[in-house]
Amino acid sequence: MQTKKVSASYPEPVVSLAFDTLQMNKQALVFVNTKRSAERTAEEIAKNIKDNEDLLKIALTAKTSLSNPTKQCERLSYCLRKGIAFHHAGLTQGQKTLVEDNFRNGTIKIICCTPTLAYGLDLPAFRVIIKDLKRFGRRGLAWIPVLDYLQQAGRAGRPKYDSHGEAIAIANTDSEKENIYEKYVKGEPEEIQSKLAVEPALRMYVLSLIATGMVSSRKEIYSFFDRTFWAHQYQDSDRLAEVIEKILLMLSEWEFLRADEEEEVFNATPIGRRVSELCIDPYTAYFIVECLRRAASKKIEVFSFLHMISSTLEMRPLVKAKTREIELLQQELAKYHELLLMDEPPMYDAEYDYFLDSFKTALMFREWVDENSEEYLLENFNVRPGELQVKIDMADWLMYAAQEMCTLLHFPYLKREISKARFRVKYGVKEELLPLLRLKHIGRVRARKMYSNRIKDLGDVKKADIIMLSQLLGRSIAASVKKQVGQESEKTLEGF
DNA sequence: GGACGGTGAAACTTCAGGTTGCCTC
DNA sequence: GAAGTTTCACCGTCC
Numbered sequence: 279m280q281t282k283k284v285s286a287s288y289p290e291p292v293v294s295l296a297f298d299t300l301q302m303n304k305q306a307l308v309f310v311n312t313k314r315s316a317e318r319t320a321e322e323i324a325k326n327i328k329d330n331e332d333l334l335k336i337a338l339t340a341k342t343s344l345s346n347p348t349k350q351c352e353r354l355s356y357c358l359r360k361g362i363a364f365h366h367a368g369l370t371q372g373q374k375t376l377v378e379d380n381f382r383n384g385t386i387k388i389i390c391c392t393p394t395l396a397y398g399l400d401l402p403a404f405r406v407i408i409k410d411l412k413r414f415g416r417r418g419l420a421w422i423p424v425l426d427y428l429q430q431a432g433r434a435g436r437p438k439y440d441s442h443g444e445a446i447a448i449a450n451t452d453s454e455k456e457n458i459y460e461k462y463v464k465g466e467p468e469e470i471q472s473k474l475a476v477e478p479a480l481r482m483y484v485l486s487l488i489a490t491g492m493v494s495s496r497k498e499i500y501s502f503f504d505r506t507f508w509a510h511q512y513q514d515s516d517r518l519a520e521v522i523e524k525i526l527l528m529l530s531e532w533e534f535l536r537a538d539e540e541e542e543v544f545n546a547t548p549i550g551r552r553v554s555e556l557c558i559d560p561y562t563a564y565f566i567v568e569c570l571r572r573a574a575s576k577k578i579e580v581f582s583f584l585h586m587i588s589s590t591l592e593m594r595p596l597v598k599a600k601t602r603e604i605e606l607l608q609q610e611l612a613k614y615h616e617l618l619l620m621d622e623p624p625m626y627d628a629e630y631d632y633f634l635d636s637f638k639t640a641l642m643f644r645e646w647v648d649e650n651s652e653e654y655l656l657e658n659f660n661v662r663p664g665e666l667q668v669k670i671d672m673a674d675w676l677m678y679a680a681q682e683m684c685t686l687l688h689f690p691y692l693k694r695e696i697s698k699a700r701f702r703v704k705y706g707v708k709e710e711l712l713p714l715l716r717l718k719h720i721g722r723v724r725a726r727k728m729y730s731n732r733i734k735d736l737g738d739v740k741k742a743d744i745i746m747l748s749q750l751l752g753r754s755i756a757a758s759v760k761k762q763v764g765q766e767s768e769k770t771l772e773g774f
Numbered sequence: 775g776g777a778c779g780g781t782g783a784a785a786c787t788t789c790a791g792g793t794t795g796c797c798t799c
Numbered sequence: 800g801a802a803g804t805t806t807c808a809c810c811g812t813c814c
Contacts, residue, residue: 311789311790312788312789312790312802313789313790314788314789314802314803315789315802318802318803366790366791367790367791367792392790392791393790393791394790394791394792397791412800412801413789413790414788414789414790414800414801415789415790418800419789419800419801420800422790426790555795555796556795556796557793557794557795557796558795595791598787598788600786600787600788601786601787602786602805660788668791668792671794672792674796675794675795675796678795678796678797679795679796681796681797682796694799697798697799698799700798700799701798701799702799712799713799715799716798716799
């Protein structure tokens with residue numbers, strides 16, 4: 279076997295390998311198993327490098343990605359000044375593309391990243407360094423699938439520029455080295471599993487097949503699934519039938535499907551059709567409908583809906599309740615108890631932990647709609663900007679679905695309330711700012727600025743002095759805002 | 775005596791990512 | 800399972 283030695287100039291092998299790559303004037307991707315580790319490793323490499331003048335601009339872009347930078351932004355910015363970066367789902371969208379683009383054009387030399395970068399994105403590098411081949415899963419720390427290894431190693435070598443690439447897996451002991459060689463280098467990738475077998479996906483499929491009129495009789499449903507990869511893999515058609523029957527039963531009980539008298543032909547109900555169009559798990563839809571029915575006859579606030587959406591499968595992974603917070607959370611829970619739209623599971627019930635997590639997630643959303651910063655949420659809930667954005671998008675979608683359910687259930691009042699809550703979550707603002715958000719180019723930061731300068735609604739915008747508005751928002755945005763309220767006269771532009 | 779600070783061992787936490795919907799209070 | 804963080808007991812110092 280051909281071997282190659284790299285001098286261990288630094289205590290950590292990854293850092294030595296990184297510098298070896300830099301000396302060759304090549305690029306590397308370093309795969310690690312946690313976000314924290316990606317950040318730490320990048321900093322570890324960066325701290326031995328001098329600032330590069332050419333990189334100050336992108337470092338600044340990364341830092342100013344949010345109106346007030348989080349610690350994460352600062353750390354990324356520090357690394358970028360030295361041509362090093364980290365990349366994971368916690369970055370803002372802008373920061374992610376900034377890192378990707380500047381790696382592609384060669385400005386950034388090394389990215390320390392979580393497995394995200396191995397999938398979907400086309401981001402090859404001369405060298406791939408796989409630091410962690412173990413990852414935390416349900417059963418503690420476990421070896422990653424061979425498929426994941428191949429996916430990561432496959433990033434090595436840029437077809438246009440390099441004649442070859444290097445994929446390096448790091449072993450900590452001799453026996454580990456042996457293991458890695460046997461399992462990954464020589465090993466066979468595992469069989470591909472059909473995603474259809476997951477119940478939520480299956481529920482959505484069955485409902486949408488019927489709702490779109492693709493199938494309607496029980497016979498057609500079976501013959502459709504018989505032709506899928508799932509059935510091919512499953513082989514056991516009795517068990518398959520059992521699963522499909524269970525789903526048909528659930529969908530009927532939830533009133534998304536209606537069967538004829540012989541229970542042979544199924545049709546989607548109006549609400550079932552809408553659920554299928556909205557692409558949400560029917561179970562979630564059923565849960566939302568139940569919550570709304572309760573909400574119709576009790577006191578509700580924004581928090582009621584924040585908690586409702588935080589209790590869905592879609593919102594997972596939830597913000598975790600720490601052990602020492604439990605008492606505090608329970609105190610908060612007592613305050614909010616009457617606003618919740620579902621029953622609290624008994625303490626020590628298996629579901630209780632999950633319930634506390636969903637409650638904490640709802641609290642996180644509450645802080646967000648109370649206009650707390652991304653940094654605040656990172657510090658207090660350990661939710662990074664990128665993860666927050668994913669949660670916001672999901673919340674937006676679920677609340678839209680809830681609005682639609684309200685229409686079908688004839689709950690106009692609830693629909694208005696949810697709509698307000700939805701806007702507040704989308705923009706992260708208190709209710710008082712909602713009128714200003716109708717303006718283009720006005721988000722949470724500018725709206726708050728305007729509001730605290732006594733511009734509280736569109737009428738105030740009309741009345742506002744253009745010069746004062748320009749000082750607040752900048753000239754072009756001030757002009758655009760004025761234009762949006764129908765004031766575009768030459769007069770407003772005077773004095774510039 | 776007690777407030778304070780430093781130290782280290784023990785206990786406790788946490789740990790990847792995510793398709794693509796809709797329409798505007 | 801491992802790295803990072805918090806907690807806590809313990810000890811020495813200073814006032």
